[in-house]
Each structure stands twice: as structure tokens, then as C-alpha cells.
Amino acid sequence: MRDEGRGTADVLDAKPLTPSSQLQTLTPDSETAPLPNPSTRHLLIPKWLTARARTTSGERGNAIRLGVLVVFGLGFWSFIFFMVYRLLLFFKGVQEIGPLLAGKLLGLILVGFFSILLLSNIITALSSFFLARDLDLLVSGPVDWLKLYMAKLLETLTNSSWMVVLMAIPMFTAYGVVFSGGPLYPLVVLAAFLPYLILPAVVGSAFTLLLVNIFPARRTKDILTVVTVLAGCGLVLFFRLVRPERLARPEGFRSLVDFITILKGPTSPLMPSEWVQHAVMSWVNGRPELLPFYLLWSTAAAALVLGALLHRWLFAIGFSKAQESAEQFVQGGFIRRVAHGMLRPFGIVRRELVLKEVRVFFRDTTQWSQLILLAVLVMVYVFNIKFLPLRGEGMTFFLVNVVPFLNLVLAGFVLASIAARFIFPGVSLEGRTLWLLRSSPMSMRELLWSKFWVGTLPLLMLAVAIVGVTDYLLQVTAFMMVVSVLSITFMTLAIAGLAIGFGTFFPQFETENAAQIPTSFGGLMFMMTSILLIGLVVILEARPVYSYLSAEAYGTPIEPTAMVIGFGLSAVICGLATLAPIEAALRKMER
Amino acid sequence: MIKITNLTKRYGSFTAVNGISLEVPRGELFGFLGPNGAGKTTTLRIIAGILRPTSGTVEIGGVNIAENPIAAKAKLGYIPDRPFIYEKLTGAEFLRFVAGLYDQEGPQIEHRARELLALFDLEDRRDELVESYSHGMRQKLIISSAFVHRPEVIVVDEPMVGLDPKAARILKDLFREYANRGHTIMMSTHTLEVAQAMCDRIAIMQGGVLRACGTMADLRASATSGATGLEEIFLRLTGENAARALVDVLDA
Numbered sequence: 001m002r003d004e005g006r007g008t009a010d011v012l013d014a015k016p017l018t019p020s021s022q023l024q025t026l027t028p029d030s031e032t033a034p035l036p037n038p039s040t041r042h043l044l045i046p047k048w049l050t051a052r053a054r055t056t057s058g059e060r061g062n063a064i065r066l067g068v069l070v071v072f073g074l075g076f077w078s079f080i081f082f083m084v085y086r087l088l089l090f091f092k093g094v095q096e097i098g099p100l101l102a103g104k105l106l107g108l109i110l111v112g113f114f115s116i117l118l119l120s121n122i123i124t125a126l127s128s129f130f131l132a133r134d135l136d137l138l139v140s141g142p143v144d145w146l147k148l149y150m151a152k153l154l155e156t157l158t159n160s161s162w163m164v165v166l167m168a169i170p171m172f173t174a175y176g177v178v179f180s181g182g183p184l185y186p187l188v189v190l191a192a193f194l195p196y197l198i199l200p201a202v203v204g205s206a207f208t209l210l211l212v213n214i215f216p217a218r219r220t221k222d223i224l225t226v227v228t229v230l231a232g233c234g235l236v237l238f239f240r241l242v243r244p245e246r247l248a249r250p251e252g253f254r255s256l257v258d259f260i261t262i263l264k265g266p267t268s269p270l271m272p273s274e275w276v277q278h279a280v281m282s283w284v285n286g287r288p289e290l291l292p293f294y295l296l297w298s299t300a301a302a303a304l305v306l307g308a309l310l311h312r313w314l315f316a317i318g319f320s321k322a323q324e325s326a327e328q329f330v331q332g333g334f335i336r337r338v339a340h341g342m343l344r345p346f347g348i349v350r351r352e353l354v355l356k357e358v359r360v361f362f363r364d365t366t367q368w369s370q371l372i373l374l375a376v377l378v379m380v381y382v383f384n385i386k387f388l389p390l391r392g393e394g395m396t397f398f399l400v401n402v403v404p405f406l407n408l409v410l411a412g413f414v415l416a417s418i419a420a421r422f423i424f425p426g427v428s429l430e431g432r433t434l435w436l437l438r439s440s441p442m443s444m445r446e447l448l449w450s451k452f453w454v455g456t457l458p459l460l461m462l463a464v465a466i467v468g469v470t471d472y473l474l475q476v477t478a479f480m481m482v483v484s485v486l487s488i489t490f491m492t493l494a495i496a497g498l499a500i501g502f503g504t505f506f507p508q509f510e511t512e513n514a515a516q517i518p519t520s521f522g523g524l525m526f527m528m529t530s531i532l533l534i535g536l537v538v539i540l541e542a543r544p545v546y547s548y549l550s551a552e553a554y555g556t557p558i559e560p561t562a563m564v565i566g567f568g569l570s571a572v573i574c575g576l577a578t579l580a581p582i583e584a585a586l587r588k589m590e591r
Numbered sequence: 592m593i594k595i596t597n598l599t600k601r602y603g604s605f606t607a608v609n610g611i612s613l614e615v616p617r618g619e620l621f622g623f624l625g626p627n628g629a630g631k632t633t634t635l636r637i638i639a640g641i642l643r644p645t646s647g648t649v650e651i652g653g654v655n656i657a658e659n660p661i662a663a664k665a666k667l668g669y670i671p672d673r674p675f676i677y678e679k680l681t682g683a684e685f686l687r688f689v690a691g692l693y694d695q696e697g698p699q700i701e702h703r704a705r706e707l708l709a710l711f712d713l714e715d716r717r718d719e720l721v722e723s724y725s726h727g728m729r730q731k732l733i734i735s736s737a738f739v740h741r742p743e744v745i746v747v748d749e750p751m752v753g754l755d756p757k758a759a760r761i762l763k764d765l766f767r768e769y770a771n772r773g774h775t776i777m778m779s780t781h782t783l784e785v786a787q788a789m790c791d792r793i794a795i796m797q798g799g800v801l802r803a804c805g806t807m808a809d810l811r812a813s814a815t816s817g818a819t820g821l822e823e824i825f826l827r828l829t830g831e832n833a834a835r836a837l838v839d840v841l842d843a
Contacts, residue, residue: 042692
């Protein structure tokens, strides 16, 4: 013990340090000693070290993750590049208005990007400026307001913009390739795109700052989540209803005037997206203009100064407010009584587990607000099916009935996406409360199956509704209707089982935002496996369906063996995909 | 060294801290006691400059933290009750980062960080990521981070939570020695024995107000007759109803 005492004394006796040693005594010198002034770079060191540790840590499976990400990334880039490339080649071939069309397309995409960036920055700024867990450390330290602003702004910008940047790279590359941008083209794009990214980051952060000063931060987060989801839905619907694919078919318009009208909307000369479009298009058209660059950089600089001033005035007050929780009272006596009554036959444990799942879901804004997104997804899906050109010349009975069969693939994909959002995160969201469930005398089997059914039943209703409605719109035969509905039912059960299984094997216990869980590595693996399963089921059922359609169209005999094998195997595979992942998950939980 | 004047903090209609005033001179180890929800953490967070008071002022070494936050915070080391440490930094990197916030770096900081880590038996783990640390090891690291830049004032919320007996003993010695050398420490704790053994003066807070403040002798005098230990004084000052209710519950 004496040694330890000496150790303590040694630490305290350590040679004086500069400048803190001057602060130890209140001599006149200490009053005039320079104040600590950590740089923005220093504040960002933990982020850099964290990123480095994540990429270099030798965790098992890191190489596989990297490989999967590289393959997916390259596939994604190639897809975007070739889509834009083909469209631009087509535009380039259109006389007179070709470059105008290409510019308009770029403008449209950039308007979309700007909206996404703005919303994303608003949400991210709330976390990085007000709710991040490192803020206590930074705010209680002698950190200058401007340095903190710059560090957090850069963090917000990076976290909000990386996805847009990843999408923009193949898109701008296609423009450069098609219109021969030349060796300086990447620099031109960089010079135009950088201030375009800064602007929504500054504006978004400022908007969040104002909101936090009006509402408590947790309430602000709820409001922002709903606003973001609604805005995102509006954007999806807008692009879907505008039907940009019509731009590629000018002959589809009644007159040239209609076409030009479409080309004019919805951009404005005051929008930064328009400046970027002008900057890039003027360069690739061989008539470079400097004005868009002036506009972009001067506006970004002015916004930065104003944003910094606003931060100086309001951040301390806002941050202090952000530490206060919103008062929330929960009511629901009637619904609770009804739910209790309905779930009574299942026993106390199952009833409480199911009720907890439902309550947590509907009280978490980040969770339930995704339902709005889901509704829009389904609307867009049904809308697309409704406008499929399946009536008229050349549309045979065969084709009309094959489309709904292939529709299973799309519906399955939609369901997998929904399961990734709502069922996959189930175990992750238990997070730090898992100790409570695990230390109780309840079996993990009860927990996993309650999660399975709570997620599966709504998903199943949705699946049957989607397939039923689209089959009705497509006017398929009764046989195809039965095949579609049964197949989607089995697939839904299997997808939900996979979601529970993968969600347990790749949990994200530490995440603050439930919406980020599906984009994790486990989420990616789940989506890939689901797509494989859907593909397998459709391939197995293709033979019997073909047999039936041939019999109906050409009078060939039906093959009963093919029917039994095809449909039977599909059912077995779906059954296995439902049960095996849950059993495996159970073993993992009990280990 | 710490001067609090008429400090009030309201969260909506709820008053967490209600017009408290106190002064803690240089070289004193000051203890803050009170039941859960008494307003201790709110007060400490205001002193650390994280929360802004609804009214009242806090001065650190004569510097008003609201008016001149950087100068005030330069004198301060703060250890929160639920500290955050970057999971993907090593212990040494974290200490280096915190020292950097106070503009301190170089061989002296390296030496000091090594000494602090050795003191808390963390030297062998200094280059391991924080995510591999146990709860107690994290607590030791965060305590080391408050000392690494040698602040004039240390404000610490529940320092003993998660520490093993050896580390708790080291921390007591460290706090005592640090205060003896002219620095000021303000700590909140629920461990009454620790407060009684270590602190020069103790404040008991309840419902956002100070129920008593002074040395053990002062507290004994302010409590009703017969109370000698801090636990008895604490219970008398904050009300014994809870203890009686407990018996009722157990007997139910």
C-alpha cells in the first residue's frame, strides 16, 4: 500500500507542464497565459483514428466484408454509369436539343440530390451538434466555438454526403465520357460540386440549430424524422409521377410545346443545382463559364460565415436545451384493454412480449415513420403495375400471365426490403435491455418466435394484398392467382425467418438510430440471401407454371410430376428457410 | 476557487436546482451528497459548462463560465457520471487527445499519461482499444484523463462507481493529495463513508436546494440531536420516511 501511496505522490510531483503548470498558481502570469486553443484538426483526430481502427482491425470476416462491399460497390457504380451513359448517348444523338436534354437531366438529378442532402444534413446535424456522446467531453473542454463549429460541420457534411458523392461519381463520369470532358474535367466537377455539398450542410445545420432552440432536442428529432420521411416520400412520388423515362420518348408527347414544358420544370436560376449544371455543361460543351463557379463559391462562403455567426449566438443555449428530455406522457387505456383481451389466450409471457414489441415500435418515431415510406413504396409499385402496357397488339395470353408470375420476384424484393427495415433489427433493438430478458425465466424461443409473429403477420397481410391487387389489375387467371398468393405467403414466412436469423447473427446493439441497422453488413447479407431464395422459388415454380400456361394457350398436356416437384420443393425450401434460421439464432442466443 | 451564486436550473416546469449559493476555496475537497434526483448532477454539469443555468452564476478561479467559457474551462477537469470514451481509440490515444484539448502535448504528456496509466494498473493495456476495456478500466481511464492536463479544479460525478477496492483506495489518495497541493476537487457521491473520510466539507442537497453545508462538525450540529455518523445525519436531513416505507414494503 505504501508503494501505491508513493505512486500517487509521484504522479502529483511530476514535473510541471506547460502551460498548465502556469495555471496551478494564480500568479499574475497565469492570468495572462495563453488560453488553450485546440485546432479543428485536433477535434477530428478521434474520428480519423476511429475510421483507421475500423479498417485495420483484424477482425474475423473483415476481408469477406470488404470483398462483398467492393463487389457491390463496383456493381452499383457500373449500373449507374451504364444507365446514365446510355441515356446520354441517346440524348447526344438528338439534333439541336440533345445537350439541352442532357443538361436538363443533370439539373433534375442535382435538384434531387440537393433535397436529399438538405434533409440528410438537418437530421445528421441534430446528432453531431446536439446528441453525440462525445459532446460532453468537447463542450466541457476549453474548445473555441468556431473550431467546434467547423469540426462538427465537417462531420455532418461527411456523414450526410458520402452516399450522394458515391452516386455522383459514376454519373459525372458518364457525362465526362459521353461529352469528352477532357483531362481537366474531374477538377471542374470537383470545383463545382464541393461548394454544392457545403451549402446544404451549412443551411441544414443552421435550420437544426434554430429548431433545437425552439423545441427540446428529442422532440425536434421526432419532428425531423417525420418531416424527412414525408419529404423523402414526396420526392419519390414526384419523380415517379413526373415519369422521367418519358424524356427519352419525345414522340410520346402530343406536341413539341408539351415536351419543352416538361424540359423547363422544375429548376430555377437561383438554385445551386442549376449553377453546378451550368458549370459542368458549359465546360463539356466547350464554352466554359466562370459565373456559376463565382456564384457557388461566394454563396458557400457567405453561408459559412452566417452559419458560424448563428452557431456563436445560439449553440450554447441550444446545446443546454438539448440535454433536457421532452416530457412525454403515454395514454392508451382502451387500446391496452383490447390488446390484453385479444392476447389473453397466448399466456402472460407471450402477451407481454408482443405488447412490448408493439409499444416500442409505435413510440419510436424513427421506427413507425418508416411506415409512411413503406406506403409510398407500395403505391409506386402498384402504380407501375397499373401502367404496364399489357393490353393491345402483340400481348398474348402467355405474356399477360407470365408477367404476374415474374411480379412475385418484385413483390418478394419489396417484402425483403420491408423485413430488413422492421424484422431484421428486432434483436438489435433489444440492445442493452437483453440482460433483462436473458436473466428472466423466459426461454429465448418465446422471444424469437414472438418477434417472428409480430413482424410476420402485418408483412403477410401486406404481401397478400400487394399480390392480390396487382393480380387483379393484371386480370390473371384463377390458377395464377392461387399460385401467386400461396407462393408469396410461403416466401413471406421464409423472409421473416431469415430476417430473424440474420438479425440475431449480426446484431447492432450499439446503434442509436434504428434506421441504420438494415444498412449494416448483416442487413446486406440478409438481402442477398432473400434475393437468392426468391430467385430459387421462382426458378422451381417456373416449370409447372410454364406447363400450365402451355396447356391453356396451346392445349399441350399438363405434367403433374413437374407440378408436384416444383411446387413441393418450393414449399420445402421456404419451410426450411423459415425454421432453420430461427433455430440457429436460438442456439446463438443460448450460447 | 468555485463560486456559485443563486444558481437555478429549470426544465420546463420542473426546478432541478433552486437558488443555491456556495463557495469552495482553493485546496479543498468538497463533497456533494443527496438522494437520487436531488439536483447534484445538474449542478455539476452547470459548473462544467455543459448546461446553462436558468439564472445565477458560476465562477471558476474568478472567471465567470458563462461570460468567458474558455478561460474558465481551461482551469477545469470534469468527470461525468456516465462518461463517454471513443471506443475505437486506445487508452493512450484517448489521454493524448484530452491533453490536446488543453493545448498540451509532447514527451511530458507522454510521461504523465504513462504514469497515470501505471498508477491505475492500465499500463499494459495502454495500446488496446477502449472497446476491450471493462467498466472499471474505463472509469480509471476517464479519471486519468481528468488529471492528465493538471487542472486547478476537478469536478467529478460519482467517481467510485465500478472501481475495485485497490483503485478506489488509489483514487482516494490521489484526490486527497491533489487537494493538499492546492487544487480544488468537488465530487458528488452516494458512498457516505467515502465522503465522511475524504471531504473537508460536505453539502447535502435535496429537491434542488442545499439542506446543509459544512464540516462534519457543522453537519452534526445542524442535524437533530443524537446523530453522529454521516449516514444518520444524511437520513435525518433528507427525511427518514423512505427507510420506514422500506420496512413496510418488506413486511407487506
